[in-house]
Amino acid sequence: MTGDEDPKTNFSLIIIQTEVERWKFLMRSYLRSRIAKIDKHALYYLSTPSLRFRMTAFPEKMRDLNDNVMGQDMIGGPDEQGGVFVRGLGARDGSGEGTVVVRSHGRDKDLEIGVKRREVVVARWADVREQVEDGEWSLFEGRLMRCDVVYKNEHERQLRRCHYQFSKTQIPDTSSDPTTNLCPPHKLTLPRPKHIPNKHAIMILEVLAICGVEYKTRWSMT
Amino acid sequence: MALPLPPGLTPAEVAFLCEMEMVTVVPRLRLDSLNLLGGPTHVLNPPRRAPLPLWLALLLKRQQRANIVPPPWLLPNSLEKILRQETEITPDTFSPPPPHPYPINITPSATDHISPPFLPSSTAESPPDYLPYHWLELGEILLEACSDDIPDPGRVRTLLRDLREVRMAKMRASTKELEGGGVNSLIGVGAMELAEGRQFIVGVMDGLRKLGASREQARRDREEEEGEDGGDDNSDDEMELA
Numbered sequence: 001m002t003g004d005e006d007p008k009t010n011f012s013l014i015i016i017q018t019e020v021e022r023w024k025f026l027m028r029s030y031l032r033s034r035i036a037k038i039d040k041h042a043l044y045y046l047s048t049p050s051l052r053f054r055m056t057a058f059p060e061k062m063r064d065l066n067d068n069v070m071g072q073d074m075i076g077g078p079d080e081q082g083g084v085f086v087r088g089l090g091a092r093d094g095s096g097e098g099t100v101v102v103r104s105h106g107r108d109k110d111l112e113i114g115v116k117r118r119e120v121v122v123a124r125w126a127d128v129r130e131q132v133e134d135g136e137w138s139l140f141e142g143r144l145m146r147c148d149v150v151y152k153n154e155h156e157r158q159l160r161r162c163h164y165q166f167s168k169t170q171i172p173d174t175s176s177d178p179t180t181n182l183c184p185p186h187k188l189t190l191p192r193p194k195h196i197p198n199k200h201a202i203m204i205l206e207v208l209a210i211c212g213v214e215y216k217t218r219w220s221m222t
Numbered sequence: 223m224a225l226p227l228p229p230g231l232t233p234a235e236v237a238f239l240c241e242m243e244m245v246t247v248v249p250r251l252r253l254d255s256l257n258l259l260g261g262p263t264h265v266l267n268p269p270r271r272a273p274l275p276l277w278l279a280l281l282l283k284r285q286q287r288a289n290i291v292p293p294p295w296l297l298p299n300s301l302e303k304i305l306r307q308e309t310e311i312t313p314d315t316f317s318p319p320p321p322h323p324y325p326i327n328i329t330p331s332a333t334d335h336i337s338p339p340f341l342p343s344s345t346a347e348s349p350p351d352y353l354p355y356h357w358l359e360l361g362e363i364l365l366e367a368c369s370d371d372i373p374d375p376g377r378v379r380t381l382l383r384d385l386r387e388v389r390m391a392k393m394r395a396s397t398k399e400l401e402g403g404g405v406n407s408l409i410g411v412g413a414m415e416l417a418e419g420r421q422f423i424v425g426v427m428d429g430l431r432k433l434g435a436s437r438e439q440a441r442r443d444r445e446e447e448e449g450e451d452g453g454d455d456n457s458d459d460e461m462e463l464a
Contacts, residue, residue, distance in 0.1 A: 011285075012256055018281060019258045022238070029235050083427035085408075085416055087337060104405040107434035108441070111405070117326070118319050118337070119409040120416070122423060124431070127405070 084125045088115040102128055230420040236413050240359035241277040242339040246291040246346035249282065273345050276360070280367050292372045293343075294350035295320075296361055301381040303351050308388045316392060316410030320352035338413075358386060358414040393419045397426045 088100050099114040104127050115121055231239075242260075249266035256263045264272040271291065274282070282288035294300060307317045320343050324336070343354035354360070361382045369375040393415055399406045400423070408416075431438075 012253070015256060015263075015278060015281065016258065018277065019260065022241075022277065023259060025238060029232075029238075081428075081431060083424040083431075085420065085424075089337060102405060105438070107401075107431070107438045113405050113407075115405070115407070116409070117322055119407055120411050121405050121407045121409075122400070122427060123405040124427075 080126045080129075081124045083122055084128065085120060085122055086128050088117050088119045088121070100131055102131065228421050231413075231417050233414065233417060236356075236417045237359050237363070239339050239413065240356040240363065241275065241280070243276050243344050243354075243356055243360060244273045244342045245276050245279050245293065245344055245364075246271050247274050247279045247282060247288040248291060249288045251287045271346065273342070276344075276363070280363070283368050290364065290368045290371050291346045292364060292368075293345065293348050293354075293360070295344075295348065295352060295354065295357070296364065296372065296378060297350065298374050298377045298381060300350040301378060301385065304353055305381060305385055305388070307351075308385060308392075314392070314395075316389060316408065317353055319410045320349050320354055353385070353410070353412065356413050358382070358412050389415060393423075397423055400427050401430055 099116050101112055101114050102121075102123065104111050104113055104123060113121075247266075248271055249268045251266065251268065253263075253266040255265045260275070263278065264274060266272055266288075274288075279288060279290050283290055295304070304317050323341060323343075338355035342348060343352075344356070344360055348354070361378070364372060365375055365379055365382075372378055389412070393408075393411070396406060396408060
């Protein structure tokens with residue numbers, strides 16, 4: 001494609017390259033935020049079994065580092081009660097309701113509050129965690145990479161849905177969510193667009209692998 | 223080591239997300255659909271309008287290959303209305319966000335839980351008189367890149383600045399609500415406003431929580447004593463005293 005002299009094709013190539021650059025930006029900020037989290041609370045992630053699987057590729061012998069001989073945990077974790085910004089997305093129980101109810105804990109009173117779809121609230125992470133994990137709320141920036149993409153396969157001439165589905169419905173990433181923000185290994189199905197040059201395809205796959213993204217792909221790397 | 227940035231998004235990341243918003247363009251060249259990683263683009267067939275992601279629209283605009291149709295809310299009339307809403311009608315809260323374009327039905331669908339930038343809130347068909355989630359970035363970007371496509375750009379710029387100041391004051395004032403704890407609603411807030419206010423607001427919230435932790439614990443213990451059958455189960459929320 002690069003050898004093509006047709007200016008129109010060249011312009012398409014510029015667009016494609018721009019998009020690949022955008023992907024690189026996205027992957028870099030995702031990777032950066034994950035590394036920052038691992039840096040900050042490395043021992044906590046390594047010593048909590050339910051969180052450990054969210055990190056890929058740590059050697060076995062590095063995984064148990066706690067020393068609580070005296071009954072005192074040596075590992076400080078992130079602040080479970082820390083404030084986060086969340087957005088209501090609507091209930092997921094099939095009731096068709098747009099409002100999600102949250103039990104909030106406060107200094108002077110505990111309340112039950114209904115949060116509308118699209119409403120943005122500040123809340124304690126512990127109060128909203130369950131709903132965020134159910135996908136009823138999104139952490140704010142949790143949307144950084146989520147997209148449901150309809151991709152047209154050139155050969156089969158049919159529309160295929162491809163989900164960049166990170167965790168259940170969203171991709172936690174750089175947000176202030178203190179713990180689960182190190183999101184589980186992801187499932188990713190990505191049909192290989194014909195025009196992506198090999199070096200870019202390899203680059204994308206490498207970045208995905210570093211980020212702990214499991215991908216199913218039929219891309220051939222020849 | 224990763225660069226120790228504060229939690230939340232950097233302004234560059236917010237702008238990046240904003241560039242995923244769809245806008246309407248009037249193309250000046252023919253261009254077939256391209257299969258990008260983010261999905262196929264619309265076929266460009268001048269002078270027919272087409273929706274494109276903002277980043278692509280900007281690329282075309284810079285090369286003089288398209289004009290961008292400003293979203294209806296970015297017109298001076300609409301901004302004036304929003305400003306009036308912000309200052310006179312609801313001086314304490316943000317103006318409401320645009321209505322969700324896909325109502326929730328009984329049958330679950332893929333559109334039930336999408337949110338910006340994957341909601342079309344800045345195309346030519348989007349509703350006027352509501353500020354979308356990425357209003358500030360989008361307004362700034364469009365004013366910079368295609369002020370020739372926007373009617374009365376000077377007026378628009380002034381109005382955007384006014385809106386920003388009014389809303390910044392509201393954002394700062396919202397910290398007053400944080401004292402009692404619990405959930406504080408910021409419905410209608412914008413992405414850039416959140417990015418810049420996050421650190422402060424979360425800091426205030428966490429600080430107040432720590433200061434009030436013993437008082438909160440005492441209240442909880444008292445309530446537990448008073449009504450064992452009050453249905454108030456706090457057993458799963460042991461306050462972690464920091």
